[in-house]
Amino acid sequence: MPSLQYTREPYPLLPSISKIDDRRFLRSRSTSLLMTFQDQQTVLEKPRSRQRANVCPFPLRSQAEMPSDPTVQQPVTPPQIKQITAQPHVIFFEAKTEVLTDYQIKLEQQITQHKLTEQNLKQTISALKTVNQELQHLAHIDALTQISNRRNFDESLHREWQRSLREKQPLSLVMLDIDFFKGYNDRYGHPAGDRCLTAIAQTIKGLLQRSTDLLARYGGEEFAIILPNTTTEGAITVIHSIQKAIAALSLVHESSSVGNNVTASFGLATMLPSEVLHPSLLLESTDKALYQAKQQGRDRYAVYVHS
16 A cells, blocks of 8 residues: 655644654644554654652652562661761861861971071171172272272273263373382382372372262372363362372472472373273373373473374
């Protein structure tokens, strides 16, 4: 018998039924009758009935009604088990509290130790800074005269040259040499010569009022003075003040050919720094002026003039 073709339209003799794509019919009371009529097995699943809430699908039985298997040994639950099982919880709680207490004590000890270590570290850093400053001071200060040494002079000359270059201001340099100092040492001894150098250095240092002015021991009995933002006339004024201060010391020098007291010769050079010039040129010019002052008879100053 040919199979009956169904459409999505309602069946004329039965209640409304429809066919879906997977050859199943929508659930309907007449669907099973129709399939029986066509000698076909019903492919529709029965609609699931909605279960009522809190309704058990099978009857409940108490433990007494449950059939017991004589081959299976039933566990015996003595009344002491509750007490035994409850006791470890108390013991575990007490042990945990003790562990936390010990951990807290150790943590506090570590924090205290850390604070002490941090404090010691700060003290060590402060001490190192102090030592570093002292080393920097010693590295830039002449041990005998307690003024700047040659190293500090070289660094300061380069620094002031760059500053004068930016500010477009003149830079003056004065060099002085104690006259016949070798004869002074030979006659009065080197300790007396050291005292003479120290006295002259401290005297000149007291005359320099500006913080930018620098007095340095250039070597032996020679001293150098850096005068930023100073013209030639201003530098000559400083030289006159130094000559008067040295004369006021009245340091006896019987081996001198220019007088009975210690005197000094001065060389002066002033430049306006530029990109094409170098600080060494100022130093060379000042040294030439000092040599010229010595050649002219000492106890005087000479100014280097650029041609």
